[in-house]
Amino acid sequence: MIKEILKYNDIFVSNGSYKSFASNKYPQKRLAILTCMDTRLVELLPAALGIHNGDVKLIKNAGGIILDPFDNTIRSLLIAVLELGVEEIMVIGHTDCGAAVISPETIIAHLIQRGIDRETVRGLKEDGLDFEAWFKGFENTEAAVEKSVSLLKNHPLMPANVEIQGFVMDITCGRLDSVS
Numbered sequence: 001m002i003k004e005i006l007k008y009n010d011i012f013v014s015n016g017s018y019k020s021f022a023s024n025k026y027p028q029k030r031l032a033i034l035t036c037m038d039t040r041l042v043e044l045l046p047a048a049l050g051i052h053n054g055d056v057k058l059i060k061n062a063g064g065i066i067l068d069p070f071d072n073t074i075r076s077l078l079i080a081v082l083e084l085g086v087e088e089i090m091v092i093g094h095t096d097c098g099a100a101v102i103s104p105e106t107i108i109a110h111l112i113q114r115g116i117d118r119e120t121v122r123g124l125k126e127d128g129l130d131f132e133a134w135f136k137g138f139e140n141t142e143a144a145v146e147k148s149v150s151l152l153k154n155h156p157l158m159p160a161n162v163e164i165q166g167f168v169m170d171i172t173c174g175r176l177d178s179v180s
């Protein structure tokens with residue numbers, strides 16, 4: 001697939017197809033969105049929100065959640081706020097999320113199946129890697145979004161005038177429901 005993509009990319013560039021995407025690094029809408037890496041959101045989310053190239057900082061991970069107050073997601077949001085002019089943040093979870101149903105036990109079983117040594121897993125656990133926290137799913141998407149929103153609102157490095165709101169998107173139709 002990467003080979004095919006590289007071929008497509010050559011044509012895209014040589015055709016000048018990039019010209020309609022011209023923009024800069026400062027988000028026109030002064031908005032950052034944290035959401036899930038779900039494949040169904042790749043085009044649905046921007047379309048359902050009416051956002052285009054240059055409009056927003058879009059940060060994605062599995063579940064669209066924040067695991068730890070000093071993780072890479074928070075870092076990205078702080079850079080967006082402090083360096084790139086973001087004034088509002090939307091945290092958007094979604095229905096039928098694949099990251100909600102993961103479990104540390106299953107992930108570890110899959111690691112072993114894929115040839116990772118049990119000793120490696122055990123060693124990392126002993127060194128302090130918390131598999132339970134790292135690969136924990138969530139039963140309630142609204143609660144997971146609320147938790148991330150609360151973590152952001154109460155973050156010691158987040159300026160108080162940043163507007164932060166949480167939502168769940170219905171993956172079947174793109175409707176946003178407010179959760180906070």
Ligand SMILES: [Zn+2]
Nearest residue numbers: 036038097098
């Ligand atoms: Zn998801």
